[in-house]
Amino acid sequence: MATIFSKNKGRSAAIMDLSVSIFVVIIMIMIVIPLPAVMLDFLLILNLALSFTILLLTLFTKSVLEFSSFPTVLLITTMFRLGLNISSTRLILTVGSAGDVIATFANLVTGNNIIVGAVIFLIIFIIQMIVVTSGSSRVSEVSARFSLDAMPGKQMSIDSDLASGLISEEDAKNRRKDLERETQFYGAMDGASKFVKGDATASIIITIINLIGGILIFTVQNGMGVMEALNQFGKLTIGDGLVSQIPSLLISIASGILVTRSGNAKSFGSSLVPELFSTAKVLFILSGIMLVFSFVPGFPFFLFFMIATAAGAAGYLVNESNQKENNRLAQEERATIAAKRTERHRNHENTIVPHQIDAIAIEIGYGLIEIADETKDENIMNQVLVIRKQFAQELGILLGPIRIRDNLQLGSNEYVIKIKGNEQAKNELFMDKALLLMPDGESVPVKGITAKEPAFGLDALWIETSDRELADLHGLTVVDPLTVMVTHLKETIRQHSHELLGRQEVQALLEGLKEKYNVVVDELIPDVLRLGEVQKVLQNLLKEQIPITDMVTILETLADYGTTVKDSELLTEYVRQALKQTIVQPHLDDTRTLHVVTVHPDAEEMISQSIQKSSAGSIPVLQGDVINHLFDQVKSIHSHLERQGIPHVLLVSPKNRPALRNLLAYNFPELAILSLNEVPNEIAITAEGMVDKVN
Structure with a gap:
């Protein structure tokens, strides 16, 4: 079956090739051999039908690749029209007639006034030559240039889609072939558009020859009067010009439509109507404008009012249609969201452990x-x-x-x-x-x-x-x-x-470090410290808003001191000292000066002697009045500096820092407490106040 289909297809292609070859040969014969008037009429009608076919085809074409043979068709139809021009000119100059088609066109357009016919012919010529042909030629030239410039980028896009698996090898091959055909089409159209311009120029020259030659031949050789010859050959010339120019104009318009098509995969009509009449506001405004014009004295009221009514009705229908479409899209969108939410909940239920609490x-x-x-x-x-x-x-x-x-x-x-x-x-x-x-x-x-x-x-x-x-x-x-x-x-x-940094999160952080810093991770865990002990240190840092982004420094410090120190609070202090540049940075002013509030040495000594260890960490055990006095002084100085907009910290001795932090954290969570060992030597310090000793 496939073999029979292949043979039929090959036979059809051979027949079409032979037919086109015969048609091109006939065009060449027409230029040399005189044609009878009946044959000329048939070929003129065939030319007109062919021109309408090409125009309609371009209106329904969705892509230039669907009519990639258009540049060659443009050349053949141009030669066909020139052959018909030569044949009609031969008949006009020899027998003073060119068949029924040309005579009918002449009578329909000129009637009893040859000047009207001449003006209409010139207008058609000007429209084709200056507007349609010139514009199409320019668009073809620009399209060819941009198509060639864009070819490397499109080729890279195809290669990228192929590499990412979005398209198959066969799809990539077809897209490359289409890209090559599109580039060749615009390149060919850049030259083929010159055929139309040359055809229009040749037509006006042939028309002038018909007019002048016919008058001279039939007045000098056949004794016809000048006015009689002018009237006869003027009509024939205009008819011949119109029969030639109208198909030429149709093909020029088809050429312009084809080369000005944008990249949407729709026919001209299916893309034009929705784009032109899809905005209700525009139609309502148009209705209002036409309604205003209908009341202008001298304008035909009924015609303007009819168009205003039609535009208003169209606007109403478009608005209703848009609302229905928006409602439909909204329903689809809600359905999609609901489906996604259901899927997300289903996945969540499948992956979450029973009774597990979200962090x-x-x-x-x-x-x-x-x-x-x-x-x-x-x-x-x-x-x-x-x-x-x-x-x-x-x-x-x-x-x-x-x-x-x-x-x-x-x-x-x-x-x-x-x-x-x-x-x-x-x-x-x-x-x-x-x-x-x-x-x-x-x-x-x-x-x-x-x-x-x-x-x-x-x-x-x-x-x-x-x-x-x-x-x-x-x-x-x-x-x-x-x-x-x-x-x-x-x-x-x-x-x-x-609270959000559990053992699992710490393990994930360490796994991320292992790729580049596996030595320090392997040295620390589990030989020096357990994972839970590292977690406690990191949690202590985060409690005071110290970032743990420099994990390498943190782990190296823990590895240095972890062999002899197991107290997480003391290990945290060693890590803080290693991170002193990071810790002090947020508290510096614009001049990189650290404003500090200090504690009186006697008060420092009293706090140092009263520190006791507990499961919650170090804390000074002081009398109630002493703690109240300490809180009052810290609050007074802290509030005063905040009102002035001065960034500041409480600077204490390294030994007292954890205990004072635990004591003040609840009442002054935003107050940073630093030790002397956490301030780099190059940082300038300005004292802004002092917490006095208790009498």
Whole structure:
């Protein structure tokens, strides 16, 4: 069966090749041998039909590759028209007639006024020569240039898709072949468009020859009057020119349509109508404009009003269609989101261990559901990815997935942040408002709902989004609800980062280091310290917001001291001293000066003598009035420096630092406590106050 089909296909191709060859030979014969008027009429009609066929074909073509033979067709049809021009000229100059087709065209266009026919002929010539042919030629030239310039990039794209497995070897071969054909097409069109321009020029020359030659021959040789000859040959000349120019114009338009097609895989009509009449606003505006014109004195009211009504009705129908389409897309989108959510929950249920608690979770009220809408560019899901990356870069910890779920027991606008199943933060958001941070001691030009910024406890107002521009003009800080939640989440995670660093996370960090620093990891664990002991040191660092990004230095320090020291608190102090550049950096001012609050030597001595060890770490055991006096002085100095905007730390002796940190951490969590050994020698120090001794 396949053999028979192959033979039939080959026979058909041979017949088509022979037919085209015969047609080209006939064109050459037409130039030399005179044709009778009947044959000329048939060939003129055939030329007109062929031109319409080519024009319609270009309108329905989806790609230039579907009509890649067009440049050659352009040459053949041009030669065919020139052959017909020569044959008609021979008949006009010899017998004073050129058949019924030319005579009918002449009578239809000129009627009783030869000047009208001449003007129409010239207009058609100008349209073809200056507008269509010139534009098509320029587009062909530019398309050929850009097609050649883009060829290396397209070739690389094909190679890339093939290498990544997106396409097969056969697909790549076909795409390369199509790319080569497309480039050849635009290159051929760049030259073939000159045929049309030359054809138009030759047609006007032949027309002038017909007019002048016919008048001279029949007035001089046949004794015809000048006006009679002008009237007869003027009509014949115009008819001949129109019969030649109209098919030429059709093919010129087809050429322009083909080379100006964009890269969409649709026919001209199927892409034009949706693009031209798909915007209801445009149709409504058009209806209004036409309606206004209908009332202008002198304009035909009915015609303008009819078009205005049609445009308005079309706009209404398009608007209804767009709304239905939007509703359909929204339903499909919701269905897709629901399917993804169901799949995600199913995967989550399959992978999670029974009774396992999420390390980090956010629960939201039903009024905040849109903040987790994955179809929007700004959503909490995208921000979670950014947060995990930031903590990996800034603190050096690898956060696990952050679960986000709705909780109908919460208020509509409430959310809760949980760490290991325990509620650590709670706040309220208004999705239709923005949060204005209140400047200290200043009034604001807008009204709103009094609130507290949840991450840092600043006074704030929930204002309408329409007032945001006014607040921005006054230099006030305004943040959107999503940013409020994200900032709150980041600060909550930062405060509890030490709780999120378990043995599994430490093991993952060490595995990541082994590729480049396997020596220090293998030396430390398990020969010097156990994994749990390393975890305790890292947790102690994170409690005081010390990043563990420099794991190599941390592990080398633990390897140096771990053979003789097993106390995690003391090991932490040794690591802190090794990380002193990292520790002191956030507390320097613009001049790289460290502002410190010191403790009186007598108070230092008293604290040193009262330190006791416990399972929770070192702590000074002092009288209640002594502790109150210490707290009051620290609070007074700390608040004073904060109001002045001076970054500062509490600088104490290395021996007392862990104990003082444990004592002050609850009341002053944001106050950094450094030891003298943690300040590099090159850092300038400025004393801003002193905690006095207790009398």
